[in-house]
Amino acid sequence: MLYVSMPLINLEDVSKVFGFGDATSLALDSINLIVQKGEFVAFMGPSGSGKSTLMNMIGLLDKPSHGSYLLDGKSVARLRPNQSAKIRRDTIGFIFQSSNLLSRLNVLDNVALPLAYRGFSISKRTKLASDMLNRVGISHREYFFPSQLSGGQLQCAAIARALVNNPKLIIADEPTGNLDSIGSRLIMELLTEIHKMGNTVLFVTHNPELTRYANRVVYMHDGAIIHDETTPYGRVAKIARRSMYTIPDKTDEDDYAGVSILMHAFPDMSLSDKSSKEPDHKKNMKKTKSQRKRRSKK
Amino acid sequence: MRPTVLIGQLKTGVEVLFSTKWRNLWTVLGIIIGVSSVIVVIAIGEGIKQQINQQIDIIGRNNLVVQPAIVNNTTASPMAIFNTFDHVSLSGSLTVSDMQVIQKTSGVDQTIPLSIVREKAIGNNGVYKNGVVVGSMPGLEKLLNLSMAYGNFLSSHSQIQNSVILGQTAATKMFNEDVPLGSTVYINNQPFIVEGILNPITNIPLSQPVNFNDALLINYNQAQILANNSATIYEIFVGVSQPKQLIQIKNLLQHNLNVVNGDQKIASVSLVTQTSANSKQILDLLTKLIAGVAAISLLVGGVGIMNVMLVSVAERTHEIGIRKAIGATDRQILVQFIMEASILSFAGGILGILLAYIITEGIVLATSIKPVVTWQVVLAASLISILIGIIFGSIPAFKAARKIPIDALRAIT
Ligand SMILES: Nc1ncnc2c1ncn2[C@@H]1O[C@H](COP(=O)(O)OP(=O)(O)O)[C@@H](O)[C@H]1O
Numbered sequence: 001m002l003y004v005s006m007p008l009i010n011l012e013d014v015s016k017v018f019g020f021g022d023a024t025s026l027a028l029d030s031i032n033l034i035v036q037k038g039e040f041v042a043f044m045g046p047s048g049s050g051k052s053t054l055m056n057m058i059g060l061l062d063k064p065s066h067g068s069y070l071l072d073g074k075s076v077a078r079l080r081p082n083q084s085a086k087i088r089r090d091t092i093g094f095i096f097q098s099s100n101l102l103s104r105l106n107v108l109d110n111v112a113l114p115l116a117y118r119g120f121s122i123s124k125r126t127k128l129a130s131d132m133l134n135r136v137g138i139s140h141r142e143y144f145f146p147s148q149l150s151g152g153q154l155q156c157a158a159i160a161r162a163l164v165n166n167p168k169l170i171i172a173d174e175p176t177g178n179l180d181s182i183g184s185r186l187i188m189e190l191l192t193e194i195h196k197m198g199n200t201v202l203f204v205t206h207n208p209e210l211t212r213y214a215n216r217v218v219y220m221h222d223g224a225i226i227h228d229e230t231t232p233y234g235r236v237a238k239i240a241r242r243s244m245y246t247i248p249d250k251t252d253e254d255d256y257a258g259v260s261i262l263m264h265a266f267p268d269m270s271l272s273d274k275s276s277k278e279p280d281h282k283k284n285m286k287k288t289k290s291q292r293k294r295r296s297k298k
Numbered sequence: 299m300r301p302t303v304l305i306g307q308l309k310t311g312v313e314v315l316f317s318t319k320w321r322n323l324w325t326v327l328g329i330i331i332g333v334s335s336v337i338v339v340i341a342i343g344e345g346i347k348q349q350i351n352q353q354i355d356i357i358g359r360n361n362l363v364v365q366p367a368i369v370n371n372t373t374a375s376p377m378a379i380f381n382t383f384d385h386v387s388l389s390g391s392l393t394v395s396d397m398q399v400i401q402k403t404s405g406v407d408q409t410i411p412l413s414i415v416r417e418k419a420i421g422n423n424g425v426y427k428n429g430v431v432v433g434s435m436p437g438l439e440k441l442l443n444l445s446m447a448y449g450n451f452l453s454s455h456s457q458i459q460n461s462v463i464l465g466q467t468a469a470t471k472m473f474n475e476d477v478p479l480g481s482t483v484y485i486n487n488q489p490f491i492v493e494g495i496l497n498p499i500t501n502i503p504l505s506q507p508v509n510f511n512d513a514l515l516i517n518y519n520q521a522q523i524l525a526n527n528s529a530t531i532y533e534i535f536v537g538v539s540q541p542k543q544l545i546q547i548k549n550l551l552q553h554n555l556n557v558v559n560g561d562q563k564i565a566s567v568s569l570v571t572q573t574s575a576n577s578k579q580i581l582d583l584l585t586k587l588i589a590g591v592a593a594i595s596l597l598v599g600g601v602g603i604m605n606v607m608l609v610s611v612a613e614r615t616h617e618i619g620i621r622k623a624i625g626a627t628d629r630q631i632l633v634q635f636i637m638e639a640s641i642l643s644f645a646g647g648i649l650g651i652l653l654a655y656i657i658t659e660g661i662v663l664a665t666s667i668k669p670v671v672t673w674q675v676v677l678a679a680s681l682i683s684i685l686i687g688i689i690f691g692s693i694p695a696f697k698a699a700r701k702i703p704i705d706a707l708r709a710i711t
């Protein structure tokens with residue numbers, strides 16, 4: 001990993017609390033995360049581990065309850081709505097699990113919408129959107145409405161929309177969640193292409209296979225990052241391989257003790273302080289573990 | 299905000315308007331009713347004002363009108379303007395002695411009374427119930443611009459012979475012949491010969507109590523004989539010899555009339571332009587009244603718009619989330635929804651204008667009033683309807699704009 005310049009994303013002690021009083025839940029628990037420009041990071045972890053919450057935070061759709069967030073060196077944790085809207089518009093491209101296209105607009109208008117909010121002329125945004133649809137390979141569907149597209153085509157359109165403003169950072173929260181393996185591959189190859197052009201890509205996935213595309217895998221559990229490894233492109237991350245082959249089993253006793261499947265899957269990660277190649281994340285892990293203990297005592 | 303953004307939002311607004319269901323039509327009903335009633339009322343007022351002005355021009359600005367004082371004090375009943383009283387004025391009346399005083403006053407050139415004999419007229423088809431026997435004098439036809447379909451108007455010749463001039467409706471209802479010239483009409487058992495038939499009369503705002511289409515016009519002297527000198531005179535037109543002395547003659551007339559009535563102001567003298575000023579006052583009052591009703595329906599319409607926009611914002615929370623996620627600012631969302639609301643209310647305004655047009659056409663066909671719709675009124679109605687959208691759309695729009703993106707995105711559609 002090269003630390004030659006300012007990191008694109010720098011989260012320090014970021015927490016997110018949902019709800020009030022007795023219904024409070026800690027979705028993010030003192031997250032420390034640094035992502036350099038040009039990284040291709042996969043986020044994994046069981047449902048409810050806080051991946052989406054983290055993506056929303058990084059994508060400025062949500063604000064942290066505590067902690068600081070530097071995006072491209074600029075503090076963005078407590079921006080006014082209009083300022084964060086402009087950053088979302090100009091520097092971040094968001095791709096959701098469901099494509100989230102506006103059903104009333106055709107594909108071309110959907111893709112052109114971010115440009116409209118930037119005040120581009122109709123002719124210019126039509127051209128740019130059309131080019132982008134061509135790049136993602138669905139230019140023959142420009143005038144179709146979202147309801148007339150397949151799942152893969154919808155995601156392609158969503159990617160085109162996310163890219164049309166030339167954002168530095170692309171965040172994809174389970175972009176392949178609704179797709180079959182062929183569709184998933186198509187989307188991941190598109191993301192790879194975007195990454196190769198120098199963009200930073202973060203994506204969430206449950207499919208270990210897809211870690212092949214990433215150069216770094218972050219594993220989350222209970223609102224904390226419990227594992228963070230760099231992997232060569234084209235290979236399934238070690239941690240992911242583990243979850244592929246161990247089929248974790250959870251017993252009633254585990255439930256009672258508040259032990260999750262993951263602790264079975266990665267006993268060394270969550271329950272011991274064995275030396276690691278990633279001292280940064282190790283520190284973080286220790287902290288979350290102790291916090292978890294504190295919580296379970298309550 | 300750059301204009302291209304606005305154009306884009308205008309487009310979305312129109313699309314949303316056409317894609318959302320029929321409930322929008324009910325929503326804009328208040329606007330439609332409000333806008334159309336304002337336009338119709340103003341058009342009627344404008345039409346009547348123009349007709350009054352024409353009438354003034356016909357009767358002449360240099361003439362005087364003597365009317366029972368009560369009429370002027372109460373400025374007549376508002377309905378009189380619409381010429382709906384077919385028969386007799388509800389107000390007081392002038393007397394034979396008033397008439398004589400006027401004729402004797404110096405400076406008075408011509409005196410033409412309109413009097414009513416409360417007797418029924420009998421033609422070939424028996425008693426004509428709607429008929430009203432009016433006693434007047436030669437010269438009335440010029441004064442009120444009455445034109446003859448057949449025959450002649452009352453002449454000095456008819457002062458000797460009993461002759462009658464029939465209104466258009468009276469002529470067709472009383473006789474089976476197409477042109478009953480020379481036929482006999484019996485009024486109080488006295489025979490009158492039909493000497494002339496009037497053309498249909500649309501409207502005479504300054505002599506409201508009589509519908510001349512139902513009238514049987516006889517000579518004033520004959521009328522007084524029939525009524526034993528107690529025929530009701532409800533209006534006397536007075537021509538003056540010296541127009542420059544109009545005001546002096548008016549004052550003199552008023553003084554003489556007061557003296558003959560025992561220092562009571564029973565008869566009131568006014569300039570032709572003055573009488574119409576009264577009608578205009580009533581019109582203005584009426585216009586204001588109905589404008590108030592229209593304002594309330596516009597208010598109701600505005601609340602309806604607000605309601606439908608609140609529902610729309612709630613239903614489209616997810617869409618708002620998407621728009622914000624891809625970089626729409628609060629202000630852009632605000633403008634989008636205000637725009638949609640004003641397009642909605644503007645559409646209501648346009649429908650209201652169309653409805654007003656249909657109603658005024660109907661009024662033209664069904665009544666003698668000719669409403670006048672001016673472009674200024676149409677423009678004002680359009681602007682007001684847009685303004686209503688902006689005002690009542692702003693609360694829902696603010697609600698939409700303030701939504702937190704992630705919460706909005708989580709909303710299920
Ligand atoms: N709006 C919210 N209100 C309350 N709790 C929430 C909200 N969003 C997420 N959470 C909670 O935060 C935790 C993390 O959720 P999330 O980030 O969606 O997990 P993941 O995406 O990893 O499945 C979950 O326990 C979830 O219940």
Ligand SMILES: [Mg+2]
Pocket residue numbers: 051052053173
């Ligand atoms: Mg999620």
